Amino acid sequence: MTFNKDADISGNRVRRSRGKTTGVAVGGVGGLGLLILLVVQLLGGNTQGIDLSGLTGANQAEYVPEGGEALSECLTGDDANQNVECRMQATALSLDQYWESTLPTQAGIQYELPGFELFTGQVSTGCGAATSAVGPFYCPPDQTVYIDTTFFEELSSKFGAEGGPLGELYVVAHEFGHHIQNQLGTMDSADRQGTGPTSDAVRLELQADCYAGMWVRGAVETTDANGNSYLMPPTQTEVEQALSAAAAVGDDHIQETFAGQVTPHTWTHGSSAQRQNWFITGYNEGSLTACDTFAVSGDQL
Ligand SMILES: [Zn+2]
Structure with a gap:
């Protein structure tokens, strides 16, 4: 998905x-269960190679939301x-406007604006310290x-996604989808x-994937204050980049890749096929109702 070069x-x-x-505590295994419940990730966390040991020591007092610096070069x-960081900001602006309407x-x-923080290596959050x-x-x-934007390189190199900007934008839109669920x-x-x-x-x-699809469809109508569209309409190839990213973070694909076997009863995020299907549902239907993954029976998920 390409941004309109003139958009502000x-x-x-x-x-x-x-x-x-x-203040980052390391190795707080006792708090791990709590933290898994607190945060909502893009990936399942119980497979080899992407364990949750990087997330430790919940302490809300450590989090300083005003911290960090603005992306003044964007x-x-x-x-x-x-620039990937500028892409994050532009995506957030488009997502905000989409959900505001x-x-x-x-x-x-x-709609209440969620915070959006880019970090490198590790970060302290209201859910504890994370790497x-x-x-x-x-x-x-x-x-x-x-988001640590180096993840986008891993999405291709480690998880086997095709790569490309719309795959990155899907990831951001998925996380904003969790904010919508929170609201x-x-x-x-x-x-x-x-699990399962x-x-x-x-x-x-899957609902967060569906909400991401909703935004991809509606994003071309979001504009800056001067009426310039933030994004050009996605090409078929770009939509396929998003679908490829969704497939790459499917539980079955991750388990196959890192554990050598698929164990559906441990799934927390859904299979590659499920993730792609719900993204497409959101993209085609553009409605919260169509994205009600809690309303369908298990065999329709
Ligand atoms: Zn998620």
């Missing part, structure tokens, strides 16, 4: 922190096309999306302790 993407929407280490869509009309509530090993995630207590109360009402292909955990993840 300036502002302080995204913060960047660099390896904040103060001014135009042209910057977004060339979609949530009131489809759900009768106002890049966790992958991109959303922390409900501080309503913030956290709608879906996250609170779900039982996030169970029809578990609430998987339904939550």
Whole structure:
């Protein structure tokens, strides 16, 4: 997905922190269960190679939301096309506008801006300290999306996605999808302790994929203050990049790749096919109702 080179993407929407280490507890295994429940990731966390050991020591007092620096070098869509951090800011601006207009009309509530922080190596959050090993995630207590952009290289090199900007944008849109679930109360009402292909955990993840698809469809209509579209319409090839990214982070694909066997009863995010299907549903239907993964029976998930 290409940004309109003239679009104004300036502002302080995204913060960047660099390896904040103060007060980070290491090895807090006792708190791990709690933390898994607190954060919502892009990836399952119980397979070899992407374990959750990078996420330790919940202590909300450590989190400083005003921390980090603004992405002052990100001014135009042209910057977004060339620089991954600027791409994050431009994506956030488009997502904000999409949900600002979609949530009131489809759900009768106002959209609240989530925080969005880029980090390198490790970060302290309202859900505790995390390292890049966790992958991109959303922390409900501080309503913030956290991404180490080096993950996007791993998405291709380690998880086998095709790569390309729309794959990256899908990841951001998925995490914003968790924020929408948080606002709608879906996250609170779900039982996030169970696992398996029809578990609430998987339904939550597939719904976030569906919400990402909704945005990809509607993104071309989002504009800066001067009426310039943020994004050009996605090409078929670009939509395939997003689908490839969704398939790469499917539980079955991750288990096959890193553990050598697929164990569906441990799934927390859904299979590659499920993730692609729900992304497409959101893309085609553009509606929260169509994305109600909790309303369908297990064999329709
Ligand atoms: Zn997720």
